[in-house]
């Protein structure tokens with residue numbers, strides 16, 4: 169790198185006017201970078217506020233379809249669905265997760281029928297369906313890896329059968345991407361994508377999400393035996409390498425802002441699309457800052473989203489997607 173010296177070099181020359189800043193800008197944020205996570209609940213024409221995520225609601229299927237249409241209109245390429253499963257359908261083994269008539273599958277079918285041209289991403293993990301809030305099947309106090317894989321394969325299968333375009337395993341079991349890929353190939357779903365939550369950390373930023381899907385109050389203990397240790401970076405690269413070898417089409421880093429170094433490292437080491445999930449706690453933090461008058465909401469939203477692009481993301485899952493899209497459209 170060549171560095172100039174003052175006064176022959178004056179970095180402010182390039183920043184002096186708006187047209188020049190436009191011309192010199194290294195990264196660009198577009199509505200095509202945004203993926204919108206939506207929470208689904210049973211019922212009709214009802215939006216229920218999520219207290220820990222001001223501005224976000226759980227929606228009944230009819231309203232999710234409306235939101236999908238709005239996303240499409242705004243130019244957002246894809247939405248991600250998360251179910252709030254009624255307590256009476258939760259069980260030790262999360263069996264509702266493999267029911268082809270479950271809330272997520274019915275939602276996927278409704279969206280496909282009415283808003284065919286938007287990408288649908290479905291999570292694969294058992295936590296919305298288990299009475300203990302863990303992402304897998306618990307045996308002797310431990311989330312059993314290989315038993316859980318059997319359930320995840322079936323969960324992925326019913327979701328693609330319903331019309332899901334992208335399977336996103338968020339469970340962090342070993343070997344799940346390979347197991348799902350083999351199943352999809354065998355059952356002739358050759359074109360279903362897998363977006364692997366490759367580097368997903370055992371984070372304190374998931375709290376509001378767990379309220380939204382109703383797993384928070386149920387969760388006993390933590391998820392540290394499968395989600396990653398926030399202290400680790402090299403391990404994230406091993407996780408990404410495994411998921412690519414097993415058949416992932418894209419990978420994800422989660423949470424987002426506290427892990428931008430991981431995004432950058434993944435980008436530098438692998439040539440595959442990398443997404444980040446700006447998670448519920450990050451959303452809540454921005455909303456809290458704005459509500460407290462500590463920062464301008466719109467500016468905070470756009471600046472944080474741009475930082476994902478600068479770190480090397482191909483796109484971002486964000487609860488601010490629709491708002492950001494409106495801002496980007498001016």
Ligand code: PBG
Pocket residue numbers: 291293295303338339373374375376377378391446447448449
């Ligand atoms: C489920 C899942 C979680 C999130 C996405 N999928 C929660 C968790 O792992 O406990 C978090 C998303 C968010 O906080 O916005 N496995």
